[in-house]
Structure formats: structure tokens, C-alpha cells
Amino acid sequence: MKSILTESQLAITIKRLAHQILENNSELANTVLIGLQPRGIYLSDQLVDAIRKEFPGTQVHYGKLDITFYRDDIRKELHIANQTDIPFSIEGKRVVLIDDVLYTGRTIRAALDALLDFGRPEKVELCVLIDRRFSRQFPIQPDYVGKAIDSIVSQRVKVYWKKKDGREEVALLDY
Amino acid sequence: MQLSTRHLLGIKDLSPNDISLILQTAEQFKEVLQRPVKKVPSLRDIVVVNLFFENSTRTRISFELAEKRLSADTVNFTASASSVSKGETLLDTVNNILSMKVDMVVMRHSASGAPHFLAQHIPAAIINAGDGINEHPTQGLLDALSIKQATGGLEGKKVAIIGDIMHSRVALSNIYLLNKMGAKVTVCGPPTLIPKYIREALNVEVSYDLKETLEWCDVANVLRIQLERQNQVLFSSLREYNLAYGISRKLLDSLHKKIVIMHPGPINRGVELDSDVADSKQSIILQQVENGVAVRMAVLYLLSNSNNN
Numbered sequence: 370m371k372s373i374l375t376e377s378q379l380a381i382t383i384k385r386l387a388h389q390i391l392e393n394n395s396e397l398a399n400t401v402l403i404g405l406q407p408r409g410i411y412l413s414d415q416l417v418d419a420i421r422k423e424f425p426g427t428q429v430h431y432g433k434l435d436i437t438f439y440r441d442d443i444r445k446e447l448h449i450a451n452q453t454d455i456p457f458s459i460e461g462k463r464v465v466l467i468d469d470v471l472y473t474g475r476t477i478r479a480a481l482d483a484l485l486d487f488g489r490p491e492k493v494e495l496c497v498l499i500d501r502r503f504s505r506q507f508p509i510q511p512d513y514v515g516k517a518i519d520s521i522v523s524q525r526v527k528v529y530w531k532k533k534d535g536r537e538e539v540a541l542l543d544y
Numbered sequence: 545m546q547l548s549t550r551h552l553l554g555i556k557d558l559s560p561n562d563i564s565l566i567l568q569t570a571e572q573f574k575e576v577l578q579r580p581v582k583k584v585p586s587l588r589d590i591v592v593v594n595l596f597f598e599n600s601t602r603t604r605i606s607f608e609l610a611e612k613r614l615s616a617d618t619v620n621f622t623a624s625a626s627s628v629s630k631g632e633t634l635l636d637t638v639n640n641i642l643s644m645k646v647d648m649v650v651m652r653h654s655a656s657g658a659p660h661f662l663a664q665h666i667p668a669a670i671i672n673a674g675d676g677i678n679e680h681p682t683q684g685l686l687d688a689l690s691i692k693q694a695t696g697g698l699e700g701k702k703v704a705i706i707g708d709i710m711h712s713r714v715a716l717s718n719i720y721l722l723n724k725m726g727a728k729v730t731v732c733g734p735p736t737l738i739p740k741y742i743r744e745a746l747n748v749e750v751s752y753d754l755k756e757t758l759e760w761c762d763v764a765n766v767l768r769i770q771l772e773r774q775n776q777v778l779f780s781s782l783r784e785y786n787l788a789y790g791i792s793r794k795l796l797d798s799l800h801k802k803i804v805i806m807h808p809g810p811i812n813r814g815v816e817l818d819s820d821v822a823d824s825k826q827s828i829i830l831q832q833v834e835n836g837v838a839v840r841m842a843v844l845y846l847l848s849n850s851n852n853n
Contacts, residue, residue, distance in 0.1 A: 435572065439586075443586055446545075447545055447546055447849055448545060449565075449568070485581075486580065486584075487579060487580060
């Protein structure tokens with residue numbers, strides 16, 4: 370196991386991502402942040418907290434999206450569906466999709482399909498904590514990247530979150 | 545992650561884990577039904593046939609909507625308008641349909657055990673939409689989801705099932721399910737409409753006193769008198785049934801607490817339920833119907849891989 374980001378590095382990275390999102394979306398009223406279930410929401414929770422701290426009193430539209438029913442591997446294996454909660458319209462809004470690790474791009478493909486069932490956004494951006502670059506199976510690229518890493522198929526990137534795993538760290542695991 | 549069974553023939557065959565998984569998945573589908581586009585692509589490679597050998601409005605429409613909202617292709621079959629009336633057997637009918645590449649079969653039949661028979665002879669996944677006086681598993685599941693949403697859970701909840709227990713597949717599916725999930729069940733009705741050894745056989749309480757039962761329960765699931773399945777006189781008249789076992793506003797108001805009223809439909813107003821009870825805030829009858837689509841979506845989704853495994 371190799372550590373990619375320690376707890377303190379992770380905190381700095383999340384803060385930077387929040388600032389970069391703010392830089393591109395100065396009109397927060399027109400922007401919605403959407404975390405992807407199940408593990409992207411730990412990142413999106415923290416990003417939204419950081420943005421709210423930066424602009425106290427401003428309303429941040431924040432939702433959670435589950436893509437289980439849009440997966441392209443349903444006939445191979447079924448996954449447990451998690452809660453989707455988008456309590457506002459995304460019509461004409463700028464959407465920032467948030468996930469922990471970008472790898473093949475298949476999850477984001479499904480997320481785009483799912484998202485469009487909620488309306489027609491003006492623009493969709495992608496924010497990821499870890500970009501496993503050069504391993505994409507779809508033409509999908511992130512707009513905000515915490516850290517880009519080189520990895521091979523037999524490796525796994527694991528993001529540990531305090532809320533879920535008791536500690537905060539990003540690690541590269543060999544199998 | 546998958547169910548422990550390839551078919552949904554009855555609640556009897558499901559484990560508590562299966563039931564939890566279906567209910568949990570149904571809650572996510574309920575959210576899908578609130579979206580601007582109430583549809584997901586999960587079953588776009590699946591063809592479902594709805595075989596209805598017995599009349600139905602709610603269940604048939606509910607299954608068909610569930611299939612369409614999962615993007616499945618659907619074929620409908622009604623016995624009265626088919627070759628069954630020319631003497632074709634059940635197995636021949638189904639095999640002919642399956643040879644046209646159908647993946648799943650939803651079947652309602654007046655003979656108890658018909659879907660179980662089919663499951664032994666055909667490769668497709670079968671969902672029982674009601675078989676005679678045996679089971680109606682998706683009704684049991686949607687009732688459970690409705691109870692969960694109305695009272696916060698199933699464990700320890702007191703549920704009364706009132707009316708024609710003898711001829712009701714809804715009662716049997718509900719009893720199996722509620723027992724597996726740790727709820728307490730009392731069945732209540734005229735002695736002639738309650739099977740003799742139900743207490744020992746199914747682990748339920750039996751009461752012949754409606755008021756006492758309503759005082760005890762959190763939820764009352766009220767059933768229809770199934771005149772079409774009764775070929776002998778089991779009570780003297782519908783009016784007398786209403787006087788002894790019909791739920792009126794006055795009776796509900798005389799209780800010491802507010803209970804939840806459920807009914808699987810179709811209601812015979814003025815027999816088992818008075819209109820001012822059926823249409824009141826205490827009644828969750830229409831929520832049951834709404835939950836029906838989500839529960840059937842969950843069952844179809846979770847069984848759609850049956851042929852691969």
C-alpha cells in the first residue's frame with residue numbers, strides 16, 4: 370500500500386478544489402453541486418462545507434445522485450441502489466458533478482444520463498479527487514482534479530473517509 | 545447482491561434479507577417516480593409478458609407501468625381473448641410465448657400453485673401476480689412498504705387483517721411477510737371466513753371481535769369479501785356482515801387511538817369499509833397503490849438477472 374494523500378494533504382486539496390469551483394462559478398445561485406453515490410458524497414459534503422464557509426449566508430444548491438439504475442453492467446451484476454436527493458430543478462443551471470475517483474469514465478457516463486432525466490442543465494463540469502489518468506474507456510475528462518496519478522489495472526485507489534472508515538487518506542493498493 | 549430466489553412465487557420462499565432488499569430498492573424507485581422523467585433504462589434489454597388468466601385492474605396496470613418505467617418491452621395477454629378459450633393448456637400457451645424470446649413472465653391465475661407449476665417447466669423468471677387463494681406476493685410487499693412509511697417500521701408493529709381471511713391471497717402473503725419481519729398479526733372476521741387451525745399453522749392471533757381488534761392494532765388491513773370464490777353461504781347477508789365487521793367512522797372515533805386503515809382494493813363501499821373511512825386522512829389506500837408501482841419495479845429489477853445466474 371502506497372499513500373497518495375495524507376490526511377493534512379487531503380484537507381488542503383479539498384480546500385483548493387472548493388476555491389477552483391468558486392473561481393469558475395461566481396454566481397453560486399446559478400450553480401448546483403451534485404455528489405455521486407455512494408462514495409462521492411463524502412467529498413461533496415466537505416466541498417460544500419468549504420464553499421459555505423467561504424460565503425456564509427449564501428444558498429448553495431447541493432444534491433446527491435445515485436446511478437445504479439443507469440449502469441452499463443447490470444446484466445453482469447446488480448448493485449444496491451442508494452438514495453438520490455435532488456430537491457431543486459437543474460434546468461438551465463451549471464452543474465458540477467463530484468466523485469472521489471475517476472477511472473474508466475463509465476460511472477460518469479451513467480451519471481450524465483441520470484442527470485439529464487432531471488432537466489437540461491446549461492453546462493456540466495466534473496470534479497474528482499483522484500484522476501487515474503490514461504485509463505479511460507470513454508471520452509470523459511475532469512474539469513477539477515485533486516491529484517492525477519498513474520496506475521495500472523491491477524492496482525486500486527482507495528479513498529478513506531473519517532465518517533465512513535474512521536480515517537482520512539488516499540492510498541494505492543496492489544493486488 | 546441479489547435475491548436468494550430466481551422467481552417470486554410467494555413471500556413464503558423469501559428470506560428477511562430478500563424482503564429488506566426489495567423494500568430498500570423500492571424506496572429508491574419511489575424517488576425515480578418523482579422525477580421529471582419517471583423512467584430508468586435498467587431493463588431495456590428485457591421483454592416481459594403479463595399473463596392474466598383472471599380479472600385485474602390495479603395489479604395489471606401497476607405491473608405494466610413498472611415495466612415501462614424500467615424501459616422493458618411488454619406484451620399483454622388476457623385469457624378471455626386468447627387460444628386458452630380454444631382449449632390450449634397453460635404450459636403450451638406459455639411455451640409458445642417464450643419461443644418468441646420473452647425473458648420474464650408476470651402471471652395471475654385462479655388456480656393456486658399455477659406459477660409454481662410453471663416455474664418447474666420453463667426457464668424464464670416468473671413473478672406471481674396472484675394465484676387463487678394462495679399468495680399475492682407483490683401486494684404483501686407493497687403493504688409492508690406502506691406500513692413502514694406510515695408507522696416508521698415493521699418490527700414490533702401490530703397489524704390486524706380483517707375480513708375474508710379464508711379466500712384471501714393478500715392475507716396469506718401479508719401474514720408470511722409480517723411474521724418474517726417481526727410484526728405481530730391478528731386476523732379478525734366471522735368464524736366461517738377464518739381457517740380453523742390458522743393460529744397454530746401461521747403463528748397469528750385470532751379474534752372474532754372487531755372493536756377489540758381495532759383497539760389492539762396500529763394498522764388495520766381490511767379485505768374484500770370474495771364472493772366470486774365462495775360457493776356456499778358463509779354469512780347471511782352483506783348487510784349483516786357490515787353491521788358486525790364493517791368499519792364505520794363512528795367505530796373508529798370510539799377507539800382510544802388513531803389507527804392506520806389499509807385496503808388492497810377493490811373496495812366494496814358500505815360493506816367492509818364505509819366511505820367516510822376509506823376517504824379519510826387515516827386511510828393510506830391510495831399510497832398503497834402508489835407504492836405498488838415502486839415495489840413491482842424493485843422486484844422486476846432484482847429478478848431481471850435470473851436467467852444469467
